[in-house]
Amino acid sequence: MGDKVKKILVVDDESCMRHMLRLVLQRAEYVVSEAANGxxxxxxxEKEMFDVVLCDVCMPTLDGPGFLKxxxxxxxxxxxxxxxxxxxxxxxxxxxKEGAFDYISKPFKPDEVVLTLRKAEERLRLREENGLLRQELNRTAQSGxxxxxxxxxxxxxxxxxxxxxxxxxxxxxxxxGTGKxxxxxxxxxxxxxxxxxxxxINCGGMNAGVIDSELFGHIRGAFTGANRGHDGLFVAAEGGTLFLDEIGELPMTLQPRLLRALQEQEVRPVGAVNPRPTxxxxxxxxxxxxxxxxxAGRFRSDLFFRLAVIEIHLPPLRERKGDIALLAEHFLSRLALREGxxxxxxxxxxxxxxxxYAWPGNVRELANFMEKTAIFCRDDKICMEHLPWEIRRHPRDRGQDMSLKKAVSRIEPEYIRRALSVTGGNRTKAAQLLDISLRNLHYKIREYDLE
Structure with a gap:
């Protein structure tokens, strides 16, 4: 829940109880709202978000259990x-059992209420941190x-x-695909x-209205279908980092909004009058x-200068020849660990x-190709013939050798190896996959020294 001021909703049919709780909680630096029943x-x-709801069990109009349901x-x-x-x-x-977080017994001392809220905050903070840690570990495991x-x-x-x-x-x-x-x-x-x-958030592929609401949030009733308020990603990232991927695709209509958020360190949700600090x-x-x-008039220069206070350029993989083998081995090791x-x-x-190979898809393409290779090659060594077709044909496309016989002699051993790998060395099944006779398969295995 962070270090921001917590919003509490007090629900009780007795006005004196609501008033007493308001005084106690405001002294403890909470923002308090009231409701007379469920x-x-x-x-x-429906209109606003609250961190905690303090709710009485017995009320004449929609009591506590009914409220929870x-x-x-x-x-x-x-x-x-x-x-x-x-x-x-x-x-x-x-x-x-219906989902309440805790309860306190009436009559209670003011300090008991504050202590219960502090415990709830601590437990919620730990839950949020654990959730964020699990997400981070999952993302790290996936992205390497x-x-x-x-x-x-x-x-x-x-x-x-x-x-x-x-x-x-x-x-x-x-x-x-370079790893931004x-x-x-x-x-x-x-x-x-x-x-x-x-x-x-990826700024490409969404219309301006959706990105506006996602980034800056909206209040209830701001547009058709806005039945509830939405805080937005600036608020969700409070105290942390907001990563704007594909910023070059951000619609021009939203660029002034982002520029103001960066300059003033505040955002104004869609439909709201007052901004909120971030x-x-x-x-x-x-x-x-x-x-x-x-x-070309598609991006504001003032926003560029505000974003590029520090600029970090990542070279393409074709300019990182010395890293290709390291990365390939890294991806193979990760896949082997995953597959046991x-x-x-x-x-x-x-x-x-x-x-x-030129690697137009950069590191992401290399990771994809290594996974393909590891699926089909179950041997201890990966040879050139095991690599995806795009890589193997690349050097040949530039040459002048048009010999069909040589091309067949390059392709046939690879297909035979894969068929034998897929069938676990069963030559009868491999011959069926290759659509040749078993006798012909035996002949080609000897011809290409694949024993």
Whole structure:
């Protein structure tokens, strides 16, 4: 729940109880709202968000248990603490089963209420941190770590280490698949905000209205279908990092809104009158040349200068020849660990083929190709013949050798190896897969020395 002021909704049919709780909670620096019954509380919850609801068990109009059932039916899940008189403890326990977070018994001392709220905050904070940690671990397992040896990446990562210690906006540039989001996560993890949220959004592929609401939030009734308010990603990333991927595709109509959020450190939700302050570190990324976009009138120069206080460029994989074998082995090792098998090694010929390839999809394409290769090759060594067709045909496309006989002699051994691998060495089944006779298969195995 962070360090922001907590909003509490007090639900009780007795006005004197609501007044007493308001005084106690305001002294404890809470923002307090009131509702006289469960029905009124539901209406308040539709209009705004509350961190905790303090709700009486017995009320004439929609009591505590009924209120909890309505919350569950509407898929609304604030933290609810029940207030119960001594004679209603059984009902309070039933409320816990219905989803209440805790309960306190009436009559209670003011300090008891504050202490219960503090405990709830601590438990919720731990739950949120655990959830964020699980997400981060899952993302790390899926996306892997930065693997490099070349000077270009060394320079980029040195800059990441320095930029992580400040709060200035960072613009990460590079072709698709070079690892821009990994760099953004490294900036977050190495900086002072690492214990706070890392929120990512892709600015491409969505219309301006959707991105506007996603980034800055909206109030209830701001547009058709806005039945509830939405905080937006700036608020969700409070204290942490907001990663704006494909920033070059952000609609022109939203660029002034983002510029103001960066300059003033505040956002105004769609439909709202007053802005709200934010404390967010911005990291943006693009595969486009933003200078060309500015010249073409598709990107604001003032927003570019605000985003590119620190600019980190990632070289394409074709300029990182020395990293290709390292990355390939890294991906194979990760796949082997996932599949519970021994890690195959690359032959020198296979490495040479990988280094000759242009890699238009960069590191992401290499990861894809290594997974394909590991699926079909169950041997301890990966030869050139095991690599995807795109890599193997690349050097031949440039040559003048048009010999069909040589082409067949290159392709046939590869297909035979794969068929034998898929069938576990069963030659009868392999022959069926290859659509040749078993006798012909035996002949070709001897011809190509595949015994």
């Amino acid at each position: 029905q009124e509380a539901l209406i308040r919850l 309505e919350l569950r039916a509407r898929n609304v899940s604030p933290t609810v603490i029940m207030m119960s008189a001594y004679g209603n403890l059984d009902t309070a326990v039933e409320c816990l 770590q930065m693997v490099y040896a070349c000077s270009g990446m060394e320079q980029a990562m040195t800059l990441v280490g320095r930029a992580a210690q400040v709060n200035s906006p960072v613009l990460v540039t590079g072709e698709t 989001e990994l760099v953004a996560r490294a900036l977050h993890q190495q900086g002072k905000r690492r214990g706070k949220p890392f929120i990512a 404390d967010v570190r911005i990291v943006a990324a693009t595969a486009r040349n933003l200078q060309e976009e500015i010249n 098998r021994s890690c195959p090694s690359l032959t020198p010929e296979a490495v040479e083929s990988l280094e000759r």
